[in-house]
Amino acid sequence: MTAEDKRAEIDRRFDETFAVFDERMRKEQETISQERAGREGSAGGSGGEGAAGDDTEGGGGANGDGSGGETKEAAGEGSDTGAGASGTGGEGGQGGDVAAGSGTQGGGGGVGGGAKGGGGPREGPADIPDGRDDDIVARQLREAAMKETDPELRERLWEEYRKYKQSTQ
């Protein structure tokens, strides 16, 4: 085999390995793109779920009216402003409001929805609601209060919880 033939053979193997590598990278890029698209979609969907939570709660009234539809629409359009999520307003929209604070669309709705899912009737002062519509801050205040053993401090935490809930309504 001449040096020229040997070089051609080496080049052929180079080309083969480059092709394998390029294909691997192409697939990886494809996966990344799909994940990104999926996340954007699910973020919008979560926003919708948050709004849907309002409806199922019968939270109705000022909170739920029409906002669910708006959120879904915003998510469906792939809006990246976060305004759609924050526009849910009221209790159901708290998750959305949180999202608006960080300026990311859709995901905020997810936070709101998650909070609702994680809530449920728990023991606490009689005037404390069941927490199904708690957002992340309210949830953490609630959990801190539930765990606190010092009665005075526990009452302060519940007071903070009440104030926070009032401020977000």
Next chain:
Amino acid sequence: MTTSIIPAVSERAWRACCVVLVLMLGAAGCVVQDERPMAPVVAQKATAEIPAAELLDVGVRMFDPNIPQDVAEQEKRRIYPDVRKAESRYMPVLLRDTLESTGQWGQVRVLPAENSGSDVNIGARIIESDGSVLKLAVTVTDATGRTWLRKDYEALADTRAYKDVPVKPRDPFDNVYATIANDLLAARNELTREQRVQVHQVANLRFASELAPYAFRPYLAHDAKRDTYAIARLPAEDDPVVQRMDRVHERDYALIDTLNEHYTNFGESIDDAYGNWRKYSHEELAAEDEAKRKAMARGLLGAAAIIGGVVAGQNTNSSAGSAAATAAVIGGIYAFKSGLDMRSEIKMHGESLKQLGSSFQNEVQPSVVDIEGRTLELKGSAEQQYAEWRRLLRELYENETGLPATTAEVTQPAAGKR
């Protein structure tokens, strides 16, 4: 009433009160933070096209999360390991985006932590990050081994970033990234045109000499003592080994670019939760500081009133003065107790911060594990290709020169470790 007391209270008593009050004001002042929005620092953008040969590529390595081994220390400093790990991947992406936006640089890439192969390499250690303050220790070097920067950057959060607004605000610590970008630009502008071109050439030769040292090491002059590199001579552009090496280098860039896509995805996936954590952490820290300040102020105010009352009581003969002194002591005790009561509020804020940190850590942990796994998997699978390319380059070199590739390969760089 007040006017009747003052003459009865001795100068000594008031002096004691004044000393305590001065101490109180001084101590309280130490913890007050400036809550005003920051004046934005703008990363300086290119106003003219930079010649391609002078455009330097920048590699922003994963930041050092700087997590103490000791769990007690972690708790004391409120460091949540997975949060820090997430930040060590999130922040380089922000710095990359800032640098890219200036148009002052060639390719700007986020690199795995051990990578050091760009024209310009940025490394940073997270000293402090809690939503209120960001402090980074930054080091910038170039491929020749020249140090551009070694500096700490610290900033308070720009509170506008925490407002609920319809459009995405700046990152609360954008000023840090913009300042780094401007410092980097200033450092680059100190180099001559020839030095910039050489930086790029040395970076290429270092990459090549790691893969095929027998062929490329002779082109580099390495000062082992100072750990600097210079060009001894340049290879011929039509050298077959150089041409194949360029093709391998393109794949290395492709691997890094793919990893960058993962990092970008990761940043986007945690952006929401991370933003919330920083916002509420900032609020709790501010509230905790305020509670501490109040507690200290009340405690000291109470102490001042008690001292003043006691001394006044000793120095007055009138019944009115005595009653006022007693009232001052009682008031002081009340104020002092009120200061002690604030401690429960401080504890509450501390508890909230703990809850926030734990909650976010639980939320972000799967994403951190995922990105770590994907990076390893991708690099692992590319490693096989790199091994094959090393072998082919060796064969090609021997075929072209008729010489054995005898130079021992000192390092076997991992895939993507340029």
